[in-house]
Amino acid sequence: MFHAVRKLGHMPALPVEESEHRSGPLLDHLARRMRLRSESVLAPLGLRPRHLVALTVLRESGGISQQALAGTLQIDGTNVVGLLNDLEAESLVERRRSPEDRRRHVVSLTTAGAKRLREAECALAGVEDEVLGALQPAERDTLYDLLRRATSGRQVICAGESGDEPDVAC
Amino acid sequence: MFHAVRKLGHMPALPVEESEHRSGPLLDHLARRMRLRSESVLAPLGLRPRHLVALTVLRESGGISQQALAGTLQIDGTNVVGLLNDLEAESLVERRRSPEDRRRHVVSLTTAGAKRLREAECALAGVEDEVLGALQPAERDTLYDLLRRATSGRQVICAGESGDEPDVAC
DNA sequence: CGGATCGTTTGTGTAGCGCCAACCATTTAT
DNA sequence: ATAAATGGTTGGCGCTACACAAACGATCCG
Numbered sequence: 001m002f003h004a005v006r007k008l009g010h011m012p013a014l015p016v017e018e019s020e021h022r023s024g025p026l027l028d029h030l031a032r033r034m035r036l037r038s039e040s041v042l043a044p045l046g047l048r049p050r051h052l053v054a055l056t057v058l059r060e061s062g063g064i065s066q067q068a069l070a071g072t073l074q075i076d077g078t079n080v081v082g083l084l085n086d087l088e089a090e091s092l093v094e095r096r097r098s099p100e101d102r103r104r105h106v107v108s109l110t111t112a113g114a115k116r117l118r119e120a121e122c123a124l125a126g127v128e129d130e131v132l133g134a135l136q137p138a139e140r141d142t143l144y145d146l147l148r149r150a151t152s153g154r155q156v157i158c159a160g161e162s163g164d165e166p167d168v169a170c
Numbered sequence: 171m172f173h174a175v176r177k178l179g180h181m182p183a184l185p186v187e188e189s190e191h192r193s194g195p196l197l198d199h200l201a202r203r204m205r206l207r208s209e210s211v212l213a214p215l216g217l218r219p220r221h222l223v224a225l226t227v228l229r230e231s232g233g234i235s236q237q238a239l240a241g242t243l244q245i246d247g248t249n250v251v252g253l254l255n256d257l258e259a260e261s262l263v264e265r266r267r268s269p270e271d272r273r274r275h276v277v278s279l280t281t282a283g284a285k286r287l288r289e290a291e292c293a294l295a296g297v298e299d300e301v302l303g304a305l306q307p308a309e310r311d312t313l314y315d316l317l318r319r320a321t322s323g324r325q326v327i328c329a330g331e332s333g334d335e336p337d338v339a340c
Numbered sequence: 341c342g343g344a345t346c347g348t349t350t351g352t353g354t355a356g357c358g359c360c361a362a363c364c365a366t367t368t369a370t
Numbered sequence: 371a372t373a374a375a376t377g378g379t380t381g382g383c384g385c386t387a388c389a390c391a392a393a394c395g396a397t398c399c400g
Binding site (some may be wrong): 022028 | 190198202208219220244268279295301302304305310311313314317318320323
């Protein structure tokens, strides 16, 4: 439909930079819009956006250690404790000691947690409609799918891996 | 691929809501991952993630008033001042008084600003590769496109619009 | 003229979060 | 067995990103 026909001189072979744009800032921007509006909708459920993120992650990863959770959530371990305390206080989440290593806590969603998460998602329908209004339903599904896949990918924890510098000149 | 076989017919036995998931939390999650890693990469350029968001918005909206900027950025007007001060201090952005209403400041990207933004985007290539590693290049383009369109949509500023309550039972 | 609006400055308050340090319980290494 | 490392927990400190309020100059408008 809308080919951004920008600078179509003779169009030799390359849509060169055209693709130098990064989605980081847009992600930030959109996430903020969503989060701001979500807060008010989530409040009556006693949840904050960050709790939703945690619950969502937990729904997908089943039972994981707090450390691992801290890893995927990318927040400091000590803060995970507080986060889980909130959730456990409402029995949305469960900490059980791992049988093979009893130092570890295996965190998992309780059925109440799954239920609450659902309610929250349901409550967010309006917000999403508002924020993603410019997108067709099918596009929203695509977006969801992309986000889900992108987030489910294991992120490198900053391992040495100095094979080749990725931050080249560009 | 996965048709979210949304409730067709009477749908007797099934993965009922399947499509009740919201992208909000995922957006939050992914944005956080991206932002954290971006910070370190952006630092040498004297920029913070939030500056990037502003610059990106400005690149698309051309010259707009600070108020409008506050609106799209969804941050308080007084904070926009500080944000712009940062950017103007490095002449990445320009405030000119509007000719038709001299109270207003028309904010726009300077050429230096556009250049810096590009450098930043370029510097972010590695981060994006890392964070969106689970996505194919084509998918990343799709993601970018969706995000761009979603963010460019005018967001309702909370106008009355009480036609029908969108927060129905669900 | 007087009231509303845009931008600016200055404060104040709060939430989110990193980080450090100390402390159990437990596992693993010596 | 004793020492060291690890997972979780608590408490505290500090910083950053805001929102929110108040007061002011410039400007527009009725």
